[in-house]
Amino acid sequence: MNKIQTSDLVIKSIKIKPVDIGLTDAFTISQGSVETAENAFIEISLQSGIKGYGEIAPFEELSGENRDFCVKTAEKLKDHLTGKPVSNFIRLSRIIKEAAPDQPAPLCGYEMAILDAFSRSLGISFWELFGGRRIEGLQTDITIPILEYQRSLELAEEWHKKGFNTLKIKVGSDFDREVKLVQHINDIIPGIRFIIDANQGFEVDEAILFIRELEKKKCDVILFEQPVHKNDIEGMKKIKNTIEVPLAADETVFTVQDALEVIKNEAADVINLKIMKSGIIDTLEIASLTLSAGLKLMIGGMVESRLAMGCSLAVAQVVDGITFFDLDTPILMSEDPLAGGYAYDGPLMIPNDEPGLGITPKVFQ
Numbered sequence: 001m002n003k004i005q006t007s008d009l010v011i012k013s014i015k016i017k018p019v020d021i022g023l024t025d026a027f028t029i030s031q032g033s034v035e036t037a038e039n040a041f042i043e044i045s046l047q048s049g050i051k052g053y054g055e056i057a058p059f060e061e062l063s064g065e066n067r068d069f070c071v072k073t074a075e076k077l078k079d080h081l082t083g084k085p086v087s088n089f090i091r092l093s094r095i096i097k098e099a100a101p102d103q104p105a106p107l108c109g110y111e112m113a114i115l116d117a118f119s120r121s122l123g124i125s126f127w128e129l130f131g132g133r134r135i136e137g138l139q140t141d142i143t144i145p146i147l148e149y150q151r152s153l154e155l156a157e158e159w160h161k162k163g164f165n166t167l168k169i170k171v172g173s174d175f176d177r178e179v180k181l182v183q184h185i186n187d188i189i190p191g192i193r194f195i196i197d198a199n200q201g202f203e204v205d206e207a208i209l210f211i212r213e214l215e216k217k218k219c220d221v222i223l224f225e226q227p228v229h230k231n232d233i234e235g236m237k238k239i240k241n242t243i244e245v246p247l248a249a250d251e252t253v254f255t256v257q258d259a260l261e262v263i264k265n266e267a268a269d270v271i272n273l274k275i276m277k278s279g280i281i282d283t284l285e286i287a288s289l290t291l292s293a294g295l296k297l298m299i300g301g302m303v304e305s306r307l308a309m310g311c312s313l314a315v316a317q318v319v320d321g322i323t324f325f326d327l328d329t330p331i332l333m334s335e336d337p338l339a340g341g342y343a344y345d346g347p348l349m350i351p352n353d354e355p356g357l358g359i360t361p362k363v364f365q
């Protein structure tokens with residue numbers, strides 16, 4: 001086998017293409033609504049001719065980033081990265097953070113493309129680059145956003161028929177209606193499990209009461225996500241110490257420092273990893289810290305296509321110790337702008353073995 005030369009791994013050129021991806025239903029949460037995923041794909045070409053791909057998937061209401069802003073940043077970053085080898089990916093990650101601080105979505109998109117190009121160059125899968133392994137049988141939940149009441153019921157039944165046994169219900173906008181909805185779903189689909197995600201929509205007392213109301217009807221709530229404002233560490237702690245259901249911090253944790261705060265203050269039982277909040281390298285660090293501290297992990301995403309979500313599946317195969325999987329947004333899309341990669345069989349995620357992530361945006365084919 002010929003040794004790979006570092007000069008082959010040098011970034012020769014970068015392309016960025018915005019992409020609009022349709023959704024079957026509007027993705028509405030307590031903080032805002034997305035009708036079309038306004039994302040962008042990155043293509044990095046190396047001197048060797050090998051290419052790597054990344055996705056930028058901002059959710060403005062959650063991270064303050066929108067696509068225009070992210071694409072402008074990504075364009076600006078081209079000069080900082082061109083001419084450097086992808087094998088220096090930790091250094092490249094720092095360069096991006098210094099040139100564009102607090103912009104996790106472009107950081108994530110670039111890290112994805114850099115690591116995809118590097119693992120493709122080595123002829124190994126993305127998770128192998130970090131010592132991970134192929135994991136079969138991982139299952140995702142499925143999200144029911146805030147929709148018209150009947151539509152929510154209809155979707156719950158449809159997903160259950162397709163084999164999904166964990167529904168993630170978005171709440172935090174209309175307490176009585178949402179209590180009724182979850183109880184109603186529990187009545188018509190016996191044995192169904194729930195993840196309840198309020199996206200910061202509750203006050204502390206409401207959050208506790210919400211779970212109490214579901215307990216009265218014996219709803220099987222396996223996780224309660226981010227009930228209160230992301231900065232309300234004390235509120236999170238109070239809820240965690242009052243309810244039996246495990247509490248997950250999502251919007252509270254973007255950075256490694258945020259994860260340390262949650263751990264130090266015992267403010268959650270679970271941390272929800274999202275590469276689009278933290279970038280890939282820091283997501284791996286947050287995962288290590290969280291598991292070391294004895295907390296559990298969830299992995300989710302913004303409104304991402306199979307490229308970014310495939311990267312999260314690869315991250316899950318590296319971390320190898322995640323309890324809750326919320327990698328469902330490609331299933332909520334009305335189109336698939338990608339070729340190759342992992343597949344869904346109902347809730348089951350079937351990993352692929354091609355080098356890198358093995359996924360190519362059709363816009364670059």
Ligand SMILES: [Mg+2]
Nearest residue numbers: 197225226250
């Ligand atoms: Mg969440």
